[in-house]
Amino acid sequence: MTAIDMTGLRGAGRTYAVTGRPGLHVSVANLGLACCAVEFGSAVTRGLLEPADPTLEPEMTVLVVSGTLTHRLTPALVEAWDAVVGPRVVLALGACATSGGPYWDSYAVVEGIDSVVPVASYVPGCPPRPEALVAAIVSLADAS
Amino acid sequence: MSDAHAFIALDSAACTSCLVCARECPDWCIHIEQHSETLAGDGRPRTVKLLDSFVIDWSSCMFCGICIEVCPYDALSWAPKPVVAESTRAGLAYGISELADPKMDDEG
Numbered sequence: 167m168t169a170i171d172m173t174g175l176r177g178a179g180r181t182y183a184v185t186g187r188p189g190l191h192v193s194v195a196n197l198g199l200a201c202c203a204v205e206f207g208s209a210v211t212r213g214l215l216e217p218a219d220p221t222l223e224p225e226m227t228v229l230v231v232s233g234t235l236t237h238r239l240t241p242a243l244v245e246a247w248d249a250v251v252g253p254r255v256v257l258a259l260g261a262c263a264t265s266g267g268p269y270w271d272s273y274a275v276v277e278g279i280d281s282v283v284p285v286a287s288y289v290p291g292c293p294p295r296p297e298a299l300v301a302a303i304v305s306l307a308d309a310s
Numbered sequence: 311m312s313d314a315h316a317f318i319a320l321d322s323a324a325c326t327s328c329l330v331c332a333r334e335c336p337d338w339c340i341h342i343e344q345h346s347e348t349l350a351g352d353g354r355p356r357t358v359k360l361l362d363s364f365v366i367d368w369s370s371c372m373f374c375g376i377c378i379e380v381c382p383y384d385a386l387s388w389a390p391k392p393v394v395a396e397s398t399r400a401g402l403a404y405g406i407s408e409l410a411d412p413k414m415d416d417e418g
Contacts, residue, residue, distance in 0.1 A: 257395075261337075264399060265369040268337040278369070278399065289395040290402055292372035302395035 181227075182215040184300060190307045191224035202232035202260035202293040209296035226253040226310055228303050231283075232293075234262035234269055235276040247283045255286035255306055259299055264288045315373060316392040319411035320364055324385035327359040331377035331386060340377060341365040341403075366409060368393045368402040387411065 182192045192215060209215045218224070227250050235243060247256065258279055261267030266277040279285060287302045327344035343362040348355045378386045389411050396402050 261370050261372060264402070265367075267370050268372055270337065270370055280399065287395045287397060288369060288399055288402060290368035290371065290393045292374075298392065298395065305395070 181218040181220075181224075182210060183218040183222075184303055184307075185213055185216050187304065187307065190226060190228070190303070191218045191222075192228045192230060192303055202262070205293045205296050205299060206230060206232050206259065209299055212296055214296055214300045224252060226255065226307055227251075228255055228257050228306060229283075230257045230259050230299070230303075231263045231279050232259040234267065235279050235282065236274045237276060238274070240276060240282055243279065243282055253310065255310075256283045257287045257289065257299075257302060257306065258285045259289050260294055261290065261292045264290065267292060315375070315388050317389040318366060318371070318373070318375070318378060318409070319387050319389035319391075320366075320406060320409035321385045321387070321411065322361060322364060322406045322409075324383045325361050325364065326383055326385075327361045328382065330380050330382060334376050334380045336374060336376065337370045337372060339367040339370040341367065361406070364406050364409065365403050368404065369399050 184190050184192065206215075229247060229250055231243065247254075256279070258264045262269065262275075263279050264285075266272070266275050269275040270277050276282060287306050289298055289302045291298060327342060329342055329344075332338070332340040332342050342364050344359045345362060346357050346359050348357045375388065378388060393402070393404075
């Protein structure tokens with residue numbers, strides 16, 4: 167079971183599984199101006215992701231960072247990452263998480279979350295589609 | 311569901327290196343390198359621009375399509391070929407050969 171405490175972050179600590187892959191847990195970090203998080207939600211409402219069974223030990227936890235990371239929110243991301251127990255990877259969902267997106271030259275925005283946490287998969291798009299998110303999660307799991 | 315707006319393809323033969331797309335891109339994710347050559351002919355010498363490299367960096371692309379709209383020579387177009395996730399940011403930078411429209415490849 168993944169133990170994630172992201173106090174102060176909306177939608178924090180929820181864990182999902184890829185439909186048909188119950189051992190693969192996905193955690194969402196809803197950071198700041200995270201319109202990409204809507205696509206994560208869409209993956210859930212479309213049934214591509216489903217609430218994880220808390221009694222199952224995850225084979226891997228994918229921390230999905232969906233949205234623009236500001237310098238102000240950086241400690242929250244580090245906290246979320248440190249709270250993931252067991253095998254873990256970070257997935258950068260969308261242009262903002264990957265490179266800062268359209269805000270890359272803003273004083274307030276981190277130019278890609280990979281300067282804060284190691285990123286295993288960069289999913290392009292503004293926003294990426296839910297299918298792209300789930301495909302990237304599954305390929306991460308298959309590669310590990 | 312349509313994948314029609316999944317990819318921006320480049321017809322490098324139609325590109326004149328005018329840089330309009332790169333200048334209009336809201337987040338500057340198009341990177342173009344070009345050089346000029348002077349061609350001698352019957353009349354006065356003509357200077358033309360030649361494309362050396364054309365990179366769309368999907369890591370910050372918003373897929374807004376402004377580059378396609380502003381291209382005066384229709385060198386850019388939507389293509390139904392999704393850009394897949396990469397394990398590195400550098401892998402999201404596509405050059406001329408990777409941006410070629412797969413449909414055009416089929417036609418030779």
